[in-house]
Amino acid sequence: MSHAVCLFPPPASKERNLHVDEALVWVADKCWDDRIENVLDTSILDFIACCGQKKNVWSPLTKSDLFGCNYMPKKCSITTVLYMSGRVNGRGVASADSESSSTWSCNAVKDDMINVHLVPHTHDDVGWLKTVDQYYYGARNDIQNAGVQYVLDSVIPELVNDPSKRFIYVEIAFFARWWREQEDNMKTVVKGLVNSGQLEFILGGWCMNDEASTHYNAIIDQHALGFEFLRQNFGGCGRPRIGWQVDPFGHSREQASLFAQFGFDGLFFGRLDYQDKNHRLNTTTMEMLWHGSPDNLGEKSDLFTGVLYNLYQPPGGFDFNQYSSDEPFMDDPRLHDYNVDKKVDDFLKAAKDQAKYYKTNHIMMTMGSDFEYQNAHHWYKNLDKLIHYTNKRQTTDNSKINLLYSTPSCYTYQLNRANKTWPTKSDDFYPYAYREHSFMTGYFTSRAALKGYIRETNAFLQHFVSKCGLVTVVFIVLLISNAVSGEAMGVAQHHDAVSGTEKQQVAYDYAMRLANGRSECQKVMNDAMGQLVPKGSEGFMGVFFCDLLNISACSITEQNKQMIPVFKRTQNIPERKGYMAKNELVFRVEIPALGYSTYMIKMSEGKFLLFLLTMYMHFTGKAISLLEHMSLKFDSNGNWDKLTDLHTGQSVDARSDIVYYHGMAGNCSQGKFQSSGAYIFRPNGTTPQTWTDPPTVVTVDGPLVNEVHTEFSPWVTQVTRQDKMGKEVVVRVNTGMKSDATFYTDANGRDIIKRVRNFRKTWNLNQTESVAGNYYPVNSRIFLRDESSGMQFTVLTDRSQGGASIQDGQLELMVHRRLLYDDSLGVGEPMNETGSDKQGLIIRGKMYVHFGQISDAAKFHREFGLRTYLTPITAFTKTDMNYQDYSMFYNTMWSGLKQELPANIHMLTLEQWGGPTLTPSQTQPYLIRLEHFYENGEDPQLSLPVTVNLQDLFVTFNIANNNVYKVENRQKLKGSLDITLNPMEIRTFQVNLKDGPPRQNVDKFTVFS
């Protein structure tokens, strides 16, 4: 099959040497590539057959191809014909491009004019005020008038009727719902629109993910899910090339780095600090080259990035949505209210205003907004008139403004043609304030329980996918169950989900989806264990997963011999009603890499309790005792006193306490009346509140752990429940370290970014909120360094939080928020989470601290960061067998790896690969992602490049030597299966198994979460 030309514009950045030939998540990127054969829609082939054409459908068609077709049997539907004619006309329009190419899908530009790229778009939140399903169908329109199905229903005919029209679509969670409901004819039409570039998928993630409280693992997974959907249904022409993060509240450098590694050519976003925006407008630096990982990946992580002029809205007066109050074009001069002249004048002014701030003779205008285009005709009819009457001025008035329907890809392509040098950026866009006292730093911590649940469920999904992936018998069920949990996780990464900025009913819906996903995983994990655990034909009794361990509740483990009393406050958590356990059992375990181990405990009634612990890690889960490296001394009040590094003997005074800010109350009518809310953190004053009475202290000494239970009871019993002010609770550690206004936070769990108090790298900050304006997202770690003593103090968190260093030597992390006012950003209700007793929701979390030399610190926080992220899963069962009998019939320990991976390599992904593959494959292929998780220069040994042999990895299967593909460039791996990874590098492979199970073409997108 010949390689015909793709109608899609070529990767713009290639010419600028920005394009990275690396794809974390994508396989077939060549449109019309012969491999796409797998996804060719048979109805298109039918059409060709109908018309008696022998021609390959993927070659460019001519009008005579279409109209020379005299034979039209019944099965060729009218929509198919519409698709074909649209495509032919589309090419006709494209041929007028100043590049004089007949293959682009971009509309023509005029090089001697300011070209205004009008981008029709809709911003569809995957849950916010309504749930994702309510938004899809347009239910509960009393809350918000929004139904995504109508958007797609009404946009498609508009595109079909006029090949010059364009539309971009972003959120695949919605698109997939719509696609599943369409008949084949409609699917054919839509494929035609995608192939011609009229309908372009932008971003292409399951959602437009939040960037502050997401982990890179989840960001990759949610994009891989969306990309995989597009790949399976649209092939190479569905491949997104542009990041479109128009709404998230601040932007992470790691997100840019990942986008560059996805092979994106550009990124556009809407929100940045108002001072930064003013500075960029005044210095014509709204568009830049962002270095996503300057110290590690270099050019591979560079991404062209543009700030949108008007957030993601149209210019004032030009919102042509059905329910907009902006005036439509009234263009019959015989009628009253004729307004064309004024409309065009206003638009020309808006275009000239905007063009002043951008470097080239191209500007982009976002013509759409939240859930717009439910009646696309309203928009397009007026956009047609806008284009017609404004461009008419070119002949009547010598106007130099040219309007065209466009997409961000076509716009980016023109910027590349302009051959400019762009300014660079190497830090990130946090924190984001949109006016003086409105810093969106509260959402770093908002809904701490949901944030924790998302993190914990992700660990479950990763264990499940990999563990069951190794047990080939369960693979079909696996793909489907994987889809349930994968889609739930994908939805949960949305910028109003994990961010905690949704309405309460929507937060419950996200949690329910995650719970459903978990229970699907648990069923299949039990099946997998049934394959792995028995030595012979003995059946396996199955295991029970305790989902309530976060409140120390698990019915199967109750009434055990235990050692550590459950903290009184925990025993009183209202959700524990009915659970008896008053003690927790603490013992050290060892779990082999990517495997499980079993422990048995004899219970009082003579039965045995079986613990199965599974681990998704590349190395053995042997206990790391921090107490071998450092010591922590308490004073008599239960406060921390001194931290000592046992290697060097260096000590530092350290005190930890829990304090709280009163959230500012206000009606938000003006900036100075901004209240604290789900998005905004605005403390009432700069000094946090402390307690006057000393806390109650209970000390528990045991052979393995010592615990100091400190109860700040007056706050718990009186303040939270009785007074009427919102609380933002922080854990604060004061050390004697000389940190020189500097601290460090991670970017989505990966690269570390240096933060300096009251300072921004790219503009002169006028600090207006001395606490909230110094808060940054902490996804897994925050640390202080004392360069004079060479020591580092690190705190690792178990979920995303906001963190800061408000004074030298001090770190604080906000752990919980309960607010009684709405911050007036649309949610319309205060973020006042309550438990089953209708009192403030109780949250339990963990933090790990480390004090040691700077040169040793990475070894701790890199490995422990992964351990905290992917905590082992525990499962339980009761049995009459004793250990001896049990171990005769069952494997008590198992590992899927032949040997541990090197200490700086992590297996990020191991999963069965569905859909079309890189090459025809007889056996089920697998996708493997390996990552080097140290940064350059962090550790003398572990930061070095390292080589791994893929063949040596897995116990249960052998990789076919001649059938391993590098996903990054779709090349076969030649010679040995040695893979080298450089610091912070992620590499993706498709492997095929020797004698593996037959390949199944399972469509994992037919189920819903």
Ligand SMILES: [Zn+2]
């Ligand atoms: Zn949004």
